[in-house]
Amino acid sequence: MTPAPADLSKLCVHTITTKPWTIEQSVPAYAKAGVKGITVWRQAIEGRNLGQVRSLIKDHGLEVVSLCRGGFFPARDATARQAAIDDNKKAVDEAAAIGAPHIVLVCGAALGQPLSESRKQIADGIAAVLPYAQKAGIKLAIEPLHPMYADNRSAVNTLKQANDLCDIFRSPDVGVAADVYHLWWDPDLESEIARCGRSGYLMAFHICDWRTPTLDLLNDRGLMGEGCIDIRGIRGWVEAAGFRGFNEVEIFSERLWAMDQNEFLQTLINAYRTKS
Amino acid sequence: MTPAPADLSKLCVHTITTKPWTIEQSVPAYAKAGVKGITVWRQAIEGRNLGQVRSLIKDHGLEVVSLCRGGFFPARDATARQAAIDDNKKAVDEAAAIGAPHIVLVCGAALGQPLSESRKQIADGIAAVLPYAQKAGIKLAIEPLHPMYADNRSAVNTLKQANDLCDIFRSPDVGVAADVYHLWWDPDLESEIARCGRSGYLMAFHICDWRTPTLDLLNDRGLMGEGCIDIRGIRGWVEAAGFRGFNEVEIFSERLWAMDQNEFLQTLINAYRTKS
Numbered sequence: 363m364t365p366a367p368a369d370l371s372k373l374c375v376h377t378i379t380t381k382p383w384t385i386e387q388s389v390p391a392y393a394k395a396g397v398k399g400i401t402v403w404r405q406a407i408e409g410r411n412l413g414q415v416r417s418l419i420k421d422h423g424l425e426v427v428s429l430c431r432g433g434f435f436p437a438r439d440a441t442a443r444q445a446a447i448d449d450n451k452k453a454v455d456e457a458a459a460i461g462a463p464h465i466v467l468v469c470g471a472a473l474g475q476p477l478s479e480s481r482k483q484i485a486d487g488i489a490a491v492l493p494y495a496q497k498a499g500i501k502l503a504i505e506p507l508h509p510m511y512a513d514n515r516s517a518v519n520t521l522k523q524a525n526d527l528c529d530i531f532r533s534p535d536v537g538v539a540a541d542v543y544h545l546w547w548d549p550d551l552e553s554e555i556a557r558c559g560r561s562g563y564l565m566a567f568h569i570c571d572w573r574t575p576t577l578d579l580l581n582d583r584g585l586m587g588e589g590c591i592d593i594r595g596i597r598g599w600v601e602a603a604g605f606r607g608f609n610e611v612e613i614f615s616e617r618l619w620a621m622d623q624n625e626f627l628q629t630l631i632n633a634y635r636t637k638s
Numbered sequence: 639m640t641p642a643p644a645d646l647s648k649l650c651v652h653t654i655t656t657k658p659w660t661i662e663q664s665v666p667a668y669a670k671a672g673v674k675g676i677t678v679w680r681q682a683i684e685g686r687n688l689g690q691v692r693s694l695i696k697d698h699g700l701e702v703v704s705l706c707r708g709g710f711f712p713a714r715d716a717t718a719r720q721a722a723i724d725d726n727k728k729a730v731d732e733a734a735a736i737g738a739p740h741i742v743l744v745c746g747a748a749l750g751q752p753l754s755e756s757r758k759q760i761a762d763g764i765a766a767v768l769p770y771a772q773k774a775g776i777k778l779a780i781e782p783l784h785p786m787y788a789d790n791r792s793a794v795n796t797l798k799q800a801n802d803l804c805d806i807f808r809s810p811d812v813g814v815a816a817d818v819y820h821l822w823w824d825p826d827l828e829s830e831i832a833r834c835g836r837s838g839y840l841m842a843f844h845i846c847d848w849r850t851p852t853l854d855l856l857n858d859r860g861l862m863g864e865g866c867i868d869i870r871g872i873r874g875w876v877e878a879a880g881f882r883g884f885n886e887v888e889i890f891s892e893r894l895w896a897m898d899q900n901e902f903l904q905t906l907i908n909a910y911r912t913k914s
Contacts, residue, residue, distance in 0.1 A: 473850060473866050474866075476868060476871075477822075477823065477825075481825070508785065508786065509784065509785045509786070509823040509824070510784065510785070510786040510852070510855075512822075512823035513848055513850045513852075513865070513866045514850050514866075519823055519824075519825070520825070523825055546753075546788075547753065547785040547788035547795055548785070548795075549753070549757070549795070549796070549799055572789055574749060574789045574790050575855070576786070576789075576855055579786075579851070579852055579855065589789070590749050590750075590789045590790075592752060595752075
């Protein structure tokens with residue numbers, strides 16, 4: 363049985379989790395609460411001086427875990443696909459500027475074309491961005507998304523697919539971000555996590571919970587313990603696969619965003635200690 | 639390229655699709671519109687004389703394609719699991735009474751226990767019901783449900799899982815109901831449909847569409863053509879796998895239930911002819 367987290371040393375929070383806060387509010391609040399890592403969403407740093415953002419985070423003793431998010435490669439026309447590649451290169455620059463080791467890729471899916479075509483375009487998009495990312499010292503972490511997002515968010519919907527995609531590149535710079543919300547239902551999850559670790563692909567681990575009923579496909583995720591996901595069990599598999607990185611709390615929730623965010627952050631930390 | 643359906647000879651409608659109608663309204667309306675098959679939901683026949691329902695359907699020249707639905711086997715306590723088995727036997731009786739060749743199984747999932755345990759209880763439940771169903775001449779069709787229903791509706795979430803479950807029984811009386819809504823995203827769909835057909839498991843084929851955005855996890859399905867599913871492509875795989883049964887239109891939609899149901903039925907038939 364996987365024990366509860368010993369302390370907060372592996373706790374990372376995504377800026378989107380406390381969406382009502384600016385990054386200037388999030389960073390000191392996370393630090394004060396004992397959070398050790400931060401994953402920065404691009405919206406949170408829009409229009410900012412990235413050197414200042416980097417200093418802000420460093421000065422508060424937080425580690426930048428990743429930049430969210432690149433991807434969205436598929437499109438029906440070539441111009442849009444090139445624009446996506448350019449935007450991913452911009453994300454690489456941003457990651458380098460704030461000191462993030464990798465970008466999380468939400469790979470995308472284009473309505474009006476077969477999923478197989480979107481899947482091919484995702485591989486092509488990663489191939490096009492990879493040399494640029496490598497030059498900047500930034501890795502790419504493919505995040506498989508729940509099948510309910512296969513229409514327009516990601517055509518990569520299982521960990522097996524993400525592992526297969528990594529197998530195309532076999533590069534230390536292309537890996538996987540595994541999120542319990544997207545993957546918990548998968549009967550092959552344990553074996554694919556083991557494969558992911560064995561292959562050296564496991565770059566990130568995201569946690570939250572699946573609520574019953576889920577009222578919205580996007581913004582009704584639960585805090586750890588509010589739902590049915592065996593988070594601790596999955597964390598056990600992830601750690602058994604050799605992962606030693608952060609446990610990143612990534613939650614989209616209108617309900618939780620409506621709370622006082624300081625109070626929410628304390629609730630989150632309690633949930634992390636007892637239910638993760 | 640799979641051609642459009644030649645005519646309505648393979649069109650079946652689920653009573654739930656026209657939920658505002660009683661079965662006494664649905665049957666004549668379906669027949670008048672040229673629909674040839676009907677899948678009867680248990681709610682639609684509650685409190686009815688089943689012999690009369692059977693006659694009503696037969697007299698209107700409709701074929702009973704299946705009874706929806708049995709299943710919901712997993713539960714944390716044994717009493718509830720036995721109650722589910724008893725209810726499935728009751729469904730077998732109802733199927734026999736109205737002349738349905740099989741029951742569709744929505745297998746269930748119990749909150750508060752591992753998915754692996756729910757999956758085991760599903761296999762046990764089917765094993766417990768099967769001899770009773772065989773005696774009555776009723777087959778059991780396992781319907782894999784979309785992973786977004788893994789919390790409390792079904793722990794069987796891919797066609798591969800359903801095929802694997804059938805492999806346990808290797809009986810002509812245990813098969814699969816394949817629904818495009820649940821399966822369309824699966825990268826292994828084509829090969830698992832082929833396997834399903836080759837193994838003699840393919841008992842039913844359900845169609846509707848996936849809307850973007852989907853506003854509700856349960857009741858926002860689309861009419862064929864309203865979404866992104868390559869229904870015709872999947873039908874091609876199903877037919878290539880040897881399936882010669884009905885194309886069953888099963889739609890849960892508050893939006894479509896709010897329409898005048900005669901008008902909706904005409905719209906459905908047009909969508910069937912052109913987008914299925």
